[in-house]
Amino acid sequence: MARRFFVGGNWKMNGDQALVETLTTGLNSLDEGLLASRDLVVAPPFPYLTAVRTALNKHIGVAAQNLHAKASGAFTGEVSVGMLKDLDIKWAVIGHSERRSLFAEADETVAEKVGAALAGGIEAIACIGETLAEREADKTFEVLFRQMKHIAQAVSSEAAWDHVVVAYEPVWAIGTGKVATPEQAEEVHVALRKWLSEHVSAAVAAKVRIIYGGSVNAKNCGDLAKIADIDGFLVGGASLKVDDFKTICSAPRA
Numbered sequence: 180m181a182r183r184f185f186v187g188g189n190w191k192m193n194g195d196q197a198l199v200e201t202l203t204t205g206l207n208s209l210d211e212g213l214l215a216s217r218d219l220v221v222a223p224p225f226p227y228l229t230a231v232r233t234a235l236n237k238h239i240g241v242a243a244q245n246l247h248a249k250a251s252g253a254f255t256g257e258v259s260v261g262m263l264k265d266l267d268i269k270w271a272v273i274g275h276s277e278r279r280s281l282f283a284e285a286d287e288t289v290a291e292k293v294g295a296a297l298a299g300g301i302e303a304i305a306c307i308g309e310t311l312a313e314r315e316a317d318k319t320f321e322v323l324f325r326q327m328k329h330i331a332q333a334v335s336s337e338a339a340w341d342h343v344v345v346a347y348e349p350v351w352a353i354g355t356g357k358v359a360t361p362e363q364a365e366e367v368h369v370a371l372r373k374w375l376s377e378h379v380s381a382a383v384a385a386k387v388r389i390i391y392g393g394s395v396n397a398k399n400c401g402d403l404a405k406i407a408d409i410d411g412f413l414v415g416g417a418s419l420k421v422d423d424f425k426t427i428c429s430a431p432r433a
């Protein structure tokens with residue numbers, strides 16, 4: 180069965196109430212057929228989750244940008260899976276490279292969060308990606324497979340993989356304007372699928388969506404969306420520009 184195309188918009192620490200209004204109005208005007216055939220998900224900062232969820236068409240998902248693996252307790256500044264569920268938030272971005280590098284999230288922490296999300300009924304957008312130094316040192320696949328291994332250990336069954344989207348985001352492409360070429364992205368996506376086939380199962384490798392993130396914009400999304408192994412995008416900067424994001428959400432497949 181064809182994998183359902185996924186487009187996520189990660190606002191990061193950007194936006195305000197005016198953007199909530201502009202973005203939700205814009206996305207709600209997308210063609211109904213498109214909304215029914217793709218997973219479109221926006222990840223605003225925590226304070227805007229409810230406003231976005233309330234304003235958006237129910238066919239468009241809302242994601243948290245992070246979560247804590249524990250259910251509750253003395254974790255100042257953190258947000259649990261249960262709280263997200265309580266707000267009707269069904270997705271979470273987990274292990275974004277900014278969380279890994281700026282907030283010291285180790286592979287083990289990312290795996291714990293993925294496990295907690297899945298156990299609590301939240302769909303995980305699990306991020307992996309190599310830095311420029313790692314790519315230049317020929318360590319791209321070593322790093323990606325290590326990150327994948329930890330994520331895979333947190334997914335308890337073949338069925339649970341239905342609730343995981345893997346986001347390949349080369350760190351050197353994030354916010355830099357240096358998008359991976361379709362060939363570079365394809366090479367990695369094919370390798371990740373092969374890894375899943377060899378280390379999890381052929382069925383999981385065939386069904387898991389592997390999306391690309393890193394300087395995706397309205398101009399380059401078309402070429403990337405044509406690659407069979409690219410099942411969608413995780414978009415940062417361009418997700419804040421309503422017309423650009425709508426173009427990316429509508430990018431035609433081959």
Ligand SMILES: O=C[C@H](O)COP(=O)(O)O
Binds near residue numbers: 275353355393
């Ligand atoms: O989560 C999104 C990625 O970090 C990509 O960000 P970007 O599109 O601004 O490069």
